[in-house]
Amino acid sequence: MHRGQRNEGWLNLSQRLRAMLDQWHDHEWFRIGSFLAIGGGVALFNLAEVALLERSTLPHVVYVTLATEGSIFLSFFLNDTLTFRAPVNKGRSWVLRCIRFHSAAAVGALFTILLSTALYHLFNLSSVVAQAIALFFATIVNFSIHRFWTYRAVKPALEPDPVVIAD
Numbered sequence: 001m002h003r004g005q006r007n008e009g010w011l012n013l014s015q016r017l018r019a020m021l022d023q024w025h026d027h028e029w030f031r032i033g034s035f036l037a038i039g040g041g042v043a044l045f046n047l048a049e050v051a052l053l054e055r056s057t058l059p060h061v062v063y064v065t066l067a068t069e070g071s072i073f074l075s076f077f078l079n080d081t082l083t084f085r086a087p088v089n090k091g092r093s094w095v096l097r098c099i100r101f102h103s104a105a106a107v108g109a110l111f112t113i114l115l116s117t118a119l120y121h122l123f124n125l126s127s128v129v130a131q132a133i134a135l136f137f138a139t140i141v142n143f144s145i146h147r148f149w150t151y152r153a154v155k156p157a158l159e160p161d162p163v164v165i166a167d
Contacts, residue, residue: 034083035143038075043135046071047128054127064116064131068109076101084151091154104150108142 046067053063080097092100112134119130 031083031147032143035079035146036139038078038083039139039142042071042075042078043132043139045074046135047131050127050131060120060127061113061117064113064127065109067131068112072102072105072109075105079146084146097150100150101146104145105142107145108138111141112138 049067049070050064053067056063058066076098080094080101112131115137116127116130116134119125119133120127123130125133
């Protein structure tokens with residue numbers, strides 16, 4: 001086997017693996033699994049932020065808000081790249097996707113902050129436990145919003161009706 005043939009073999013293998021990954025991305029189960037895996041990692045990141053900020057003099061609502069904001073950006077970068085990367089991303093710019101993701105996540109973040117704060121104050125739970133419970137329920141809300149609004153397919157532009165000019 002010649003050196004060029006080996007390189008072609010690796011290129012072919014790379015193309016086949018890429019095609020297989022693209023096909024897996026088209027399946028909803030992959031999106032859900034990817035979203036949950038990323039969400040789990042981002043939740044751990046969020047809890048670590050809360051644990052660090054808990055030692056500050058900031059009020060609970062302020063530091064869980066800061067932790068949630070940092071988590072939203074990390075979640076966008078990972079989900080945009082891995083979970084929802086094809087084919088809907090082709091119709092929107094990165095900035096527009098980021099704005100849409102952030103807007104949708106704001107609903108989930110508000111839900112998380114309110115639930116976490118309520119659990120913290122009403123049931124005297126620790127900040128980390130209250131935040132963990134809130135994140136669990138917010139995951140369901142967030143996936144639904146991102147799947148069916150943030151990353152829904154771009155509708156093709158309508159063709160204008162031809163103008164008929166009578167003589």
